[in-house]
Amino acid sequence: MIQQNGKALLEVRGLCATVNGVDILNGMDLTVSSGEVHALMGPNGSGKSTFAKVLAGHPAYVVTGGTVVYEGRNLLELKPEERARAGIFLGFQYPVEIPGVANSQFLRLAYNTIAVQRGNEELDPLEFDDLVRDKMKLLEMNPDFLDRSVNEGFSGGEKKRNEILQMALLEPHLAILDETDSGLDIDALRVVAGGINQLGTKDNAIVLVTHYQRLLNYIVPDYVHVMDAGRIVKTGGRELALELEARGYDWIGAERGAAAEATA
Amino acid sequence: MSVPPTFAAGYLEGLLAGQPRLPASPLAWLNQLRAEAVDRVGVLTVPTVRDEEWRFTDLSPLTKLSFQPARMPVDLTTVDVERFRIEEAAVRLVFVDGVHVPQLSSVGRDGGVVVANLSDVGAGHAAVIEAHLGRHVEFRDNVFAALNTAFLRDGALVVVPRNVAAATPVHLLFIATQKDAAHYPRTLLVAEPGSAVTVVEDYVTLQQETYFTNAVTEIALGDQAQVDHVRVQRDSGQAFHIANGAVSLGNASRYRSVSVALGARLSRHDLNVVHAAEGAECTIDGLALIGERQLADTHTRIDHAKPHGVSRQLHKCIAGGAAHAVFSGKIIVRPGAQGTNSSQSSRNLLLTTKAHVDTKPQLEIFADDVKCTHGATVGQLDGEALFYLASRGLSDAAARNLLTYAFGAEIIDRISIASLKLWLERTVRDQTARKP
Numbered sequence: 001m002i003q004q005n006g007k008a009l010l011e012v013r014g015l016c017a018t019v020n021g022v023d024i025l026n027g028m029d030l031t032v033s034s035g036e037v038h039a040l041m042g043p044n045g046s047g048k049s050t051f052a053k054v055l056a057g058h059p060a061y062v063v064t065g066g067t068v069v070y071e072g073r074n075l076l077e078l079k080p081e082e083r084a085r086a087g088i089f090l091g092f093q094y095p096v097e098i099p100g101v102a103n104s105q106f107l108r109l110a111y112n113t114i115a116v117q118r119g120n121e122e123l124d125p126l127e128f129d130d131l132v133r134d135k136m137k138l139l140e141m142n143p144d145f146l147d148r149s150v151n152e153g154f155s156g157g158e159k160k161r162n163e164i165l166q167m168a169l170l171e172p173h174l175a176i177l178d179e180t181d182s183g184l185d186i187d188a189l190r191v192v193a194g195g196i197n198q199l200g201t202k203d204n205a206i207v208l209v210t211h212y213q214r215l216l217n218y219i220v221p222d223y224v225h226v227m228d229a230g231r232i233v234k235t236g237g238r239e240l241a242l243e244l245e246a247r248g249y250d251w252i253g254a255e256r257g258a259a260a261e262a263t264a
Numbered sequence: 265m266s267v268p269p270t271f272a273a274g275y276l277e278g279l280l281a282g283q284p285r286l287p288a289s290p291l292a293w294l295n296q297l298r299a300e301a302v303d304r305v306g307v308l309t310v311p312t313v314r315d316e317e318w319r320f321t322d323l324s325p326l327t328k329l330s331f332q333p334a335r336m337p338v339d340l341t342t343v344d345v346e347r348f349r350i351e352e353a354a355v356r357l358v359f360v361d362g363v364h365v366p367q368l369s370s371v372g373r374d375g376g377v378v379v380a381n382l383s384d385v386g387a388g389h390a391a392v393i394e395a396h397l398g399r400h401v402e403f404r405d406n407v408f409a410a411l412n413t414a415f416l417r418d419g420a421l422v423v424v425p426r427n428v429a430a431a432t433p434v435h436l437l438f439i440a441t442q443k444d445a446a447h448y449p450r451t452l453l454v455a456e457p458g459s460a461v462t463v464v465e466d467y468v469t470l471q472q473e474t475y476f477t478n479a480v481t482e483i484a485l486g487d488q489a490q491v492d493h494v495r496v497q498r499d500s501g502q503a504f505h506i507a508n509g510a511v512s513l514g515n516a517s518r519y520r521s522v523s524v525a526l527g528a529r530l531s532r533h534d535l536n537v538v539h540a541a542e543g544a545e546c547t548i549d550g551l552a553l554i555g556e557r558q559l560a561d562t563h564t565r566i567d568h569a570k571p572h573g574v575s576r577q578l579h580k581c582i583a584g585g586a587a588h589a590v591f592s593g594k595i596i597v598r599p600g601a602q603g604t605n606s607s608q609s610s611r612n613l614l615l616t617t618k619a620h621v622d623t624k625p626q627l628e629i630f631a632d633d634v635k636c637t638h639g640a641t642v643g644q645l646d647g648e649a650l651f652y653l654a655s656r657g658l659s660d661a662a663a664r665n666l667l668t669y670a671f672g673a674e675i676i677d678r679i680s681i682a683s684l685k686l687w688l689e690r691t692v693r694d695q696t697a698r699k700p
Contacts, residue, residue, distance in 0.1 A: 100670030
């Protein structure tokens with residue numbers, strides 16, 4: 001939903017970034033205000049996932065230009081853990097398996113780290129158990145996943161549920177969900193999307209990074225952006241996603257080519 | 265190429281000083297065994313890096329120092345050793361600087377399980393001791409086992425009678441207290457056919473001093489016997505720890521061991537397991553967690569001498585600081601040992617660029633109908649996992665500790681004694697939390 005008085009949460013201006021010396025982002029602009037849901041779409045290699053990782057502070061991605069202001073602060077100065085504590089959450093496209101660390105232990109550690117940052121009480125294992133089981137119901141997750149190692153041997157769908165479970169526990173101000181729909185069957189997609197919808201409030205914002213529009217049948221975005229070659233080339237409402245579904249991505253490039261010719 | 269130093273015979277003579285003062289045993293064969301061991305020490309030399317089995321472990325820091333035989337042990341009270349108590353273990357044998365201390369031990373009778381000092385046992389057990397003591401760990405070509413055998417007097421004896429399952433774990437606690445002393449812990453465990461027991465072999469210290477622990481452990485499993493063996497080496501960070509262990513497996517017996525090496529400036533653990541009869545099964549897991557300038561060397565040999573044996577081995581090393589971990593694991597499948605199923609994995613984690621590891625898994629297969637796998641990995645903490653944890657708010661240090669701990673926890677989780685497991689988990693967490 002678009003809030004009339006939604007305050008700007010994230011302002012990205014002219015962002016450029018490289019990975020292994022290759023330019024991936026080339027002048028990205030995006031403003032996200034609280035209460036909004038944005039969908040970031042585009043063909044493979046257009047820079048969607050890179051953008052998500054740059055916001056979260058992945059060390060392999062080097063910012064070479066531009067600015068990112070998050071809640072009035074220079075986001076690019078913050079370490080990944082400081083961004084997380086400031087309320088940024090990245091839902092991973094490929095959640096990492098961590099053998100030997102029980103999921104419950106990991107979730108509680110993350111929860112308590114963020115809780116302390118916000119001046120809240122840490123929870124002991126019993127208190128946390130109540131909380132996490134409650135949140136798991138939202139995602140129709142089997143509590144057995146608490147006792148297993150983090151993501152180890154989880155199916156694709158179980159990993160994505162576990163990501164959204166973390167989002168539910170950490171209550172981020174800005175959630176960037178990278179290809180959360182990939183690897184989900186239709187039932188899992190419905191459950192995960194339902195969970196995400198319940199987590200959206202007027203005070204937070206969600207950026208959905210997705211290749212296909214099917215997720216947007218369940219989570220209705222306020223804005224749809226199309227990325228190409230490392231920047232946003234078209235912005236519209238949800239109808240743009242449907243058009244992309246019907247026509248693919250090629251016409252956007254053609255349209256831009258025609259526009260460029262017209263102005264030349 | 266520089267020539268490795270050869271050690272003057274004087275070094276070993278120095279270690280042997282005091283041996284003649286040992287009182288004679290009433291068992292003639294034992295006196296003979298000791299005398300033979302003294303002779304072997306006279307013939308053997310301290311190995312150097314020229315010896316294939318000692319390629320990665322340079323003993324010159326040990327041979328630069330002189331060690332005296334331990335004096336009579338200082339008086340310790342139960343309060344001094346309380347911190348080492350394992351609550352599940354109702355039976356405990358305590359040795360201080362190699363000498364048995366009955367007042368610190370508690371040896372109630374548990375279904376006829378014999379837990380006693382080797383030099384105290386009556387004639388009733390002489391036959392079982394004679395059948396096994398000095399028979400499993402070969403000392404004729406092993407100078408450290410020979411030294412231990414030359415000093416053979418006190419030691420831990422555990423005999424589990426036929427078809428008896430020991431109700432609680434047996435704790436064998438070896439405490440070092442004297443600076444510059446050499447001591448010679450000795451253990452003999454005989455699990456008679458159909459019996460079952462859990463034994464903790466535990467090397468600890470009361471002070472961070474330089475001393476030399478030279479241990480020998482012999483374990484014999486009768487047919488269908490089951491032994492769970494936990495070995496914890498938490499010697500002083502200045503100490504030297506050299507240990508030789510041998511396990512003989514009877515028909516369809518099952519031996520499981522977890523060895524954890526935390527202490528010692530230089531440690532070396534040799535473990536030989538022989539499938540002496542058909543259908544035996546062994547699981548041999550290990551964890552070395554070292555930092556600073558520590559060296560931890562584990563050499564294992566699993567000898568499938570008979571058919572249808574199963575062996576599993578997972579050995580992990582975590583090396584921080586400028587530490588050096590060594591693993592050499594040999595698996596031999598003898599001709600005729602058909603149906604052998606063996607897997608071995610050596611996994612190593614380096615926490616710093618100065619730490620290093622030498623790992624050498626080896627398979628020698630002389631039978632054709634076998635299934636054997638082995639492999640080794642050496643790596644750093646996974647960068648993607650570190651980022652994942654950071655993206656959930658964990659500091660870099662917290663993320664590193666968690667991943668390091670998790671790497672070691674896979675081994676510690678295999679220990680069946682809850683309080684010991686908890687202690688080790690806490691120790692690993694504390695140790696990894698320290699600056700590498």
